[in-house]
Amino acid sequence: MSGEGEEPQAIRKLAPGKLVIASHNAGKVREIAALLEGRGLDVVSAGALDLPEPEETGTTFVMNAELKARAAADLSGLPALADDSGLCVDALGGDPGIFSARWGGDAKDFGHAMRLVEDKLQQAGPDASRDAHFVCALALAWPDGHVEWFEGRVDGTLVWPPRGDKGHGYDPVFRPNGDDRTFGEIDEAEKNAISHRGDAFRQMVAAVF
Structure with missing residues (x-):
């Protein structure tokens, strides 16, 4: 898919070489690097390059990922490559949604965010529904301004209290449909096979490699 607001274009292929993961979140960078393994990419994080974190002013996951x-x-x-992802809770009108990280405050304390x-x-x-879903939007941008984006969901x-010490963010309170374990209790490789991020990555890999 091309970037929002652009005319549809042919999917651009990603050549082997250096790729910046536009994140300062070590857990997210590690997860993304694992999903890209074996693709001939030399992955480096925005944090390692001392790139500033832009203000996320978009109103959707796709807009923030593209930004x-x-x-x-x-x-x-x-x-x-940037990822914007979050937890959407039905009974809370879709919150925290695009503000999922910000619910953890300046310290990005997800223990506090889960409690909130x-x-x-x-x-x-x-009687409030405890149904929820994770969304992951991926945006792949080139220096000439071309952008491709993909969106996944699980x-x-x-559940409460939180369970497990794997994953990151809200993983310890999210139990995917069809499993008795939370994402915090599932090994990374198994989680990637069913997660919102894994879904978005499968779409991207099929399109750009």
């Missing part, structure tokens, strides 16, 4: 990818590609002169989600669910009452249920 981050474009910024990293412009500053590095290299192709850049649970507190709001409790306030919604005993549905599940929220």
Whole structure:
């Protein structure tokens, strides 16, 4: 897919070489690097390049992913891949959504963020749905301004208290449909096979490699 607001274009292929992961989140960078393994890419994070984190002013996951990818590609002169992902809770009207990281405050404390989600669910009452889904939007940008984007999703249920010490973010409270374990209890390779990020990456790999 081409970037938002652009005329549809043929999918551009990604050549082997250096690729910037436009993130300062070590857990996310590690997960993305694992998904790209064996593709002939020399992966480097925006954090390792000391690139600033742009302000996420978009109103959708795709817009924020594209904003981050474009910024990293412009500053590095290299192709850049950005991910914008978050947890959407049905009973909270889709919150925290694009603000998922920001619910953790300046320190990005996801323990606090998970507690905040649970507190709001409790306030919604005993009959409130605990259905939720994760969304992952990927944007792949080149220094000349061309962008391709892809979006993945996984549905599940929220549990409390948090379980497991794997993954990152809201993983310990999210139990994907069809499994008794939370993402925090599932090994990375197994999680990647069913996750929102894995879904988006499969689309990207099929398109650009």
